[in-house]
Amino acid sequence: MARDIPAYNAEAIETKWQQVWDRESTFQARDDSDRPKKYVLEMFPYPSGDLHMGHARNYSIGDAMARQARMRGFEVLHPMGFDAFGLPAENAAIKHNTQAGAWTYKNMDTAIATMKRMGFSYDYDRLVRTCDPEYYKWGQWAFLKMWERGLAYRATSPVNWCPSCNTVLANEQVVDGRCWRCGEVPEKRELSQWYLKITDYAQELLDDLDQLTGWPENVKAQQRNWIGRSEGAEIDFALAAEDGVTPTDRLITVFTTRADTLFGVSFFLLPPESPLAAELVAGTEYEAAYLELKKSVEQVSSVDRQGSGREKHGVFTGRYVINPLTGVPAPIWVADYILLDYGTGAVMGVPSGDQRDFDFARKYDLPIPPIIAQKDDPLYEELKDERELRVTNVDWDHAMDAEGYLIQSGEFTGMKGGKHSEAVDAIIAHLSERGIGRKKVQFRLRDWLISRQRYWGNPIPMIHCDCCGDVPVPYEDLPVRLPDDLDLGAGQTLAEYAPFYETTCPKCGKPARRITDTMDTFTCSSWYYLRYCDPHNDEAPFSREAADHWMTVDNYIGGIEHAILHLLYSRFWTKVMRDLGMVDFDEPFTNLLCQGMVKDANGDTMSKSKGNVVPPSSVIGPYGADTMRLAILFIAPTEKDFNWDEEVVAGANRFIKRAWRTVWGLAETASKDETLDVAALNTEGKELFRRMNEMGIKCTADFDRGQFNTAISAVMELVNDASGYLNKVASADRDPALTYAVARSIVAMLSPICPHWGEELFHEALGLEGSVYDEPWPEFDEEAAKASTIEVAVQVKGKIRARIQVAADAPQAEVEGAAKEAVARFIEGKDIKKVIYVPGKLVNIVAV
């Protein structure tokens, strides 16, 4: 009985199913389910207006995973929320003279509407907004726990101050010398700020990267770079008295990875900001030059100061240190290429072993004593047995090779030198014995500066009392609420808003002042994935039971821009929670997928200022959400960037409509109640059945790998075959069980990607009840996917000369016989050395 195939009306069916899912709470994650759990998570957005294409891609990937996992029998936790604190809200409020909260909540509503319009299967009952007091209370709680453990502290040091954002920044937020948010070049300011002691976890954050086998290599590499572990030694140099030769009791310690070059020290270096340098030159003839250098460094921006190509500047201090091994004095210089906050803030200058020191020595005419050489170097021949420093200068144009053999190096002469060499070990051992040096591991990672001089953030729950110092807010007083009636339009800040900062000291009861800094928004996003496990808990940030049940995140999906920032902070936060006994795992995210960027048709990043933004609504409108999701997942592998291409969307729409017609066409004869008897099928039916299994297996495997573009192409192939079957086989000759099975498979396999399309066909074309997402993923049979006749390629010495059809179960001898026959003219009169047979694939005849 022929039915008219209804037209595919995306808007109508999408609206219909979105309402059904909402009403039925189809995607609620049940804590008490018997099914195995799966936690699929996309990085939550900052609500700065409506969602853009990057979000659409991110969430389409996650949603396809979550929906497919549900069909594969998992109880899926797939939550969503908002990283709602942050500067853009505050700036918008200042500009429009309103409240940051109002702006933020409005944007979140807009974003939620778009998420629903895209058909994302979130459990909206678990929505987390970081600006809700119910949430940020527990961020304050965590801060206090860290304070108790000495992991949160206040310190005064030079920090990056962004003059446009009017706040300090973390090291991680200075990208290429500029503010990550606004691009302004930050100034260095000496300020009292709040830190989290992420450096306590540096080694573990590095080591545990090896556990993360489900993370992309480049993200792990970036984190390793950022943590920046160096093995080396600290070595104590004695400051010389003013005569320049007599050692004093005062020690200045350096950090070096090249203890083997200690005999080559010809000067000693301090950074311009060094208090010691200022002290040494105070009141001397060298002071004026020193102050001038210091001033010039302060005027150079962080952008200009970085880079190894920059010309170096330095001044002599008039003082010396004594080399602890040789007893030789080395002049102390101040140089602008030395960093105050790495190592000990003092460096030994070895011009023959380090290019930077070499450049410096050349410029200021300091000696370059050679202490390491290759065996084929004439210098090696000359000095290989020389223990004393006889040659004190050389005429090179470049520092020496990093590795070689020590010369003129006392008892260590002749040893192999270089990073991690025997000479390094020997010299460190020697220094340790004498108590003037020790092994030392140095990290590039600095503590996380979390205080921000901004309003729209989570208040630091501390009170400053003139008598008692910094006093924590008692737990029972949490949360410290952010007031919502500041006059932001007039530029009022928390520090100027007495109702907020006026308080009494919890310890002594005297009037005291609240800390008016708020926490970096990255503190809020460092644990939101834990809150989703137990979002309504008002006794604790989350229960141990809930965390044990849902964590870890099985699939975490987001942009590569968080490779260091968010992902490093979250790893740190998790380890702190573990040490507090809140969780029992070391790493929060088991598998990480970093999706590529969506660029415009020319390959440029989309941005409002360039005016090349393609809003998701412009695609949903004409084509529907399902088409958009399909196009986004099909156009490229998830981790690659792609350029927006309207033709791909049109193609996806063409396919979705063709698949729609094909399923309806199959449904015409389909019956879910008949049993499929493969043997009874006609030739076309048998082949379609085989292809269904073949493509089903391929599609399933591709879903498991998160490779959606090829999963879709497998469905396309099956749709092509099914449509060919409908063309060739008259409806009376179609098998009802087969057409049902094929239609059901197509619907199931496309449902994670085109969910409304899937539900509609599941109900209307196939006449089934319930949700397609409560139905199991179809089973496919490996045996049934095998063809009875297969094509085998026949090679002669590796070159394809023929293709033959053989029965799938034909014995090897038969296949080889047929192969030889097929390529007879290529092997005629030749000697067959060997025949290689790869079953089902090829025969290679080696004939000479």
Next chain:
RNA sequence: GCCCGAGUGGCGGAAUUGGCAGACGCGGAGGUCUCAAAAACCUUUGAGGAAACUCGUGUGGGUUCGAGUCCCACCUCGGGCACCA
């Protein structure tokens, strides 16, 4: 300078363990239907060649019966770190 990736048709891309390179889609060409167009459907589409066949996965070598895939050297592009001692 150090550390990660990646180079395949006109384009996006596929090839799961060393086994038929170019699946699937876009674009192109031809056709059916139509007064015409759109839509849809069918055929075709790596290059050269009439064909046999030859060439072909950044370049040059190597291993192998057989290499996009493994090894060596190099080139180009993208990304991270970087005056970090």
